[in-house]
Amino acid sequence: MMxxxxxxxxxxxxxxxSVWARRHVEDCTACRAELDGVYxxxxxxxxxxxxxxxxDRWSIVRDAARVERAHRRRTWSVWSLAAAAALxxxxxxxxxxxxxxxxxxxxxxxxxxxxxxDQLQDYDVDGRVVTGRTAARVAELEDQIAVIDGDLARxxxxxxxxxxxxxxxxxxxxVDLMRRLVNVRVSSARYVxx
Amino acid sequence: MTVxxxxxxxxxxxxxxGDEAALEAxxxxxxxxVYNLARRMLRNAEDAEDVLQETFLEVVKSIRDYRGEGYxxxxxxxxxxxxxxxxIRRDQIRATEPLDEEHGKTGMHVAANLDLERAFDHLTDxxxxxxxxxxxxxxxxxxxxxxxxxxxxxxxxxxxxAHARLRGLLGxxxxxxx
Numbered sequence: 001m002m003x004x005x006x007x008x009x010x011x012x013x014x015x016x017x018s019v020w021a022r023r024h025v026e027d028c029t030a031c032r033a034e035l036d037g038v039y040x041x042x043x044x045x046x047x048x049x050x051x052x053x054x055x056d057r058w059s060i061v062r063d064a065a066r067v068e069r070a071h072r073r074r075t076w077s078v079w080s081l082a083a084a085a086a087l088x089x090x091x092x093x094x095x096x097x098x099x100x101x102x103x104x105x106x107x108x109x110x111x112x113x114x115x116x117x118d119q120l121q122d123y124d125v126d127g128r129v130v131t132g133r134t135a136a137r138v139a140e141l142e143d144q145i146a147v148i149d150g151d152l153a154r155x156x157x158x159x160x161x162x163x164x165x166x167x168x169x170x171x172x173x174x175v176d177l178m179r180r181l182v183n184v185r186v187s188s189a190r191y192v193x194x
Numbered sequence: 195m196t197v198x199x200x201x202x203x204x205x206x207x208x209x210x211x212g213d214e215a216a217l218e219a220x221x222x223x224x225x226x227x228v229y230n231l232a233r234r235m236l237r238n239a240e241d242a243e244d245v246l247q248e249t250f251l252e253v254v255k256s257i258r259d260y261r262g263e264g265y266x267x268x269x270x271x272x273x274x275x276x277x278x279x280x281x282i283r284r285d286q287i288r289a290t291e292p293l294d295e296e297h298g299k300t301g302m303h304v305a306a307n308l309d310l311e312r313a314f315d316h317l318t319d320x321x322x323x324x325x326x327x328x329x330x331x332x333x334x335x336x337x338x339x340x341x342x343x344x345x346x347x348x349x350x351x352x353x354x355x356a357h358a359r360l361r362g363l364l365g366x367x368x369x370x371x372x
Contacts, residue, residue: 005354006355006358010350010353010357034361037366041310041361041364042329042330045310045326045329046330048311050230051226051233051234052229052230053225053226053229053242053243055243057225058221058225061217061221061247061251062218064251065212065214065217069212132204132207133207135208135210135211135212135216136204136208136211138211139210139211
């Protein structure tokens with residue numbers, strides 16, 4: 001008499017068995033016992049005790065996390081420098097008569113951005129414990145600023161000799177986000193009494 | 195083992211912002227399941243420790259990319275399984291052992307009443323990985339095939355061979371299996 005193979009038994013367990021195997025296992029006590037054995041082995045495997053790590057490796061991971069965080073900050077600074085370079089490229093260009101207003105707005109946005117960067121340094125301390133909501137808000141704002149810095153850097157690379165309303169708008173958006181980031185940091189510092 | 199799947203969103207958000215205390219909380223929550231997964235897939239305890247470390251180094255590096263699709267444990271577990279499988283492949287290349295060759299086939303006269311845990315240790319590295327990922331962690335053959343860079347049928351055949359071997363090692367009845 002032909003019996004189920006292990007493939008058949010596993011297919012039965014997965015509900016993917018052939019018609020023949022499904023019918024056969026109903027009539028064959030030996031194959032039913034084999035199928036029960038498969039179920040029991042799997043149940044026993046699942047019931048094996050959890051093996052715990054013999055040594056604590058958190059300190060290694062933590063140190064790597066610190067390096068990663070420092071690297072991210074450096075990257076963020078590079079983007080800021082790239083954005084500043086893009087702006088400098090624009091400002092070095094002689095003023096275009098009718099664009100005098102745009103130039104003034106760009107200069108103002110740049111000054112505001114630099115001031116806010118300085119303020120941020122006073123409150124942005126590595127490793128400071130913040131609430132989850134604050135941390136999420138900071139991460140969100142930093143991401144948005146990084147996107148704008150990327151746009152500004154690309155702008156500087158593609159159109160270094162131009163200044164128009166779109167560029168001014170990008171810088172003003174950056175100032176707005178920086179201001180909100182500083183506000184979050186100031187509020188957080190007050191919250192923890194620093 | 196059962197893993198508590200739910201991690202507060204706020205903890206994940208803090209970890210994504212680089213909060214060290216939150217990262218440590220995630221490490222403490224998942225160090226045992228990650229180590230257990232690696233240890234069951236790998237033969238060597240030190241290799242499993244290395245996988246634990248490599249997994250969390252990856253978690254720290256990539257946690258900002260986790261967008262909350264599915265449980266965090268599923269995301270971490272996939273990283274751990276991938277790291278463990280990479281180690282298996284590396285060891286197989288070093289040993290020039292084919293993926294589907296039975297480990298210790300020669301001279302294998304294991305006592306009939308060998309318990310399951312010891313029998314499990316006698317499977318090949320690949321078979322152990324497939325059995326653990328499929329039967330315990332609940333991965334599908336499609337997912338295992340993708341993780342291993344192999345086909346679905348490879349995963350299925352490895353599982354069938356592993357169960358047949360476990361059955362033999364455990365000295366289960368002569369019954370239907372020839």
